[in-house]
């Protein structure tokens with residue numbers, strides 16, 4: 288269960304105009320693009336402001352100094368609220384939704400950390416190559432004609448395949464099935480439901496009356512997803528010999544080196560489901576935004592191709608080895624810069640461990656604070672033209688001139704993203720192989736529109752592809 292709502296600050300902070308009794312700031316909110324709206328509001332409400340919807344208060348931190356302060360792990364920690372608290376109903380104390388003091392958080396973190404180090408990526412490299420190969424086979428059939436490809440649908444298939452295989456040896460066969468795997472459909476719908484959790488009505492009967500259909504569909508999805516994953520776990524337990532080397536095998540066979548405790552089957556199931564979400568839409572969003580930015584900045588795409596050709600000649604089929612990915616320095620800067628402009632997780636929640644101050648304002652123990660990455664990573668502190676796509680911002684010499692602590696697309700501290708290396712390896716490899724194979728043609732007149740369902744994603748993004 289989620290813990291009760293935290294105490295509120297006593298000090299008045301700026302808040303959006305037109306606040307209503309009971310409903311709060313609904314007139315200023317945007318349920319379809321909540322983080323983008325909060326970032327716009329920061330433009331005139333300043334670096335720290337407060338917003339509330341019904342009885343849920345949120346302090347929004349969008350100035351670089353206060354955002355950096357939130358990274359102080361002695362005074363602030365992760366806040367499990369809003370969609371994270373709502374997700375506990377389905378995910379319990381899995382890594383993303385656990386309270387930091389729950390025993391299963393440290394247990395799972397200690398067991399899983401070795402599977403997410405930079406060197407552990409060596410073990411997943413071939414799976415990633417296979418899945419990118421499947422995407423390219425699919426795109427080859429659509430290239431060089433009048434057809435365009437549906438970028439985000441296909442990058443989502445790619446990353447779902449990768450995390451399904453790396454996580455628990457499951458093939459969704461996304462690129463070969465005519466209809467999507469019902470498990471993939473249920474997982475996607477379930478996480479879209481969780482993404483809307485921040486806007487649930489806190490009065491039970493009213494929420495049921497308004498969103499009843501959605502709630503019942505979600506209950507069916509949760510049952511189905513759990514059932515599939517439980518079957519996979521049972522099957523593995525029944526046949527421990529010949530186990531593949533994936534995250535599920537690690538969770539079933541390893542004890543926490545610190546406590547000696549193991550994860551129980553319910554927790555393992557919840558971890559598997561949360562990896563499917565955390566490891567899928569995040570990386571696919573990164574790839575989709577990167578492809579949009581590259582298609583609209585052909586000079587940057589060409590510079591990346593020059594780097595890629597030095598490893599894999601244009602006229603031969605590439606055979607990328609693990610070590611190649613670290614040589615793709617410019618492609619990696621493209622990934623970093625994409626995550627700066629479009630941090631797929633547009634913010635993360637923090638809370639004071641004790642009453643303290645933040646940017647000179649009093650904040651109370653447990654109070655919900657949103658570190659608004661989307662706004663901070665576009666602040667003038669990034670230098671001239673902070674909205675321009677300029678991968679060379681991440682050249683070491685230029686990075687050294689900026690304050691530390693203002694670039695956190697993977698969150699902060701001990702609750703930051705465990706899958707960071709996996710996401711970076713997969714994104715760099717996939718982008719390099721795509722740029723090696725195709726010229727990218729934007730659809731004339733396309734204007735980027737960004738939707739939010741927990742994470743950011745481009746709407747209606749299509750590209751024409753020409754084989755090189």
Ligand code: HEM
Pocket residue numbers: 365382383384396450561562565566567569570573630631632634635636696697698699701702703704705706707709710
């Ligand atoms: C570009 C891709 C990704 C981005 C931008 C991203 C971003 C984040 C952020 C901001 C957090 C912190 C959330 C918080 O503080 O509440 C987080 C946590 C987490 N991420 Fe990622 N993530 C990405 C990819 C992945 C992948 C590929 C996986 C797994 C395979 C993954 C698994 C997790 C998990 C399990 C947590 C919770 C860690 C904990 O609390 O101990 N993420 N991620």
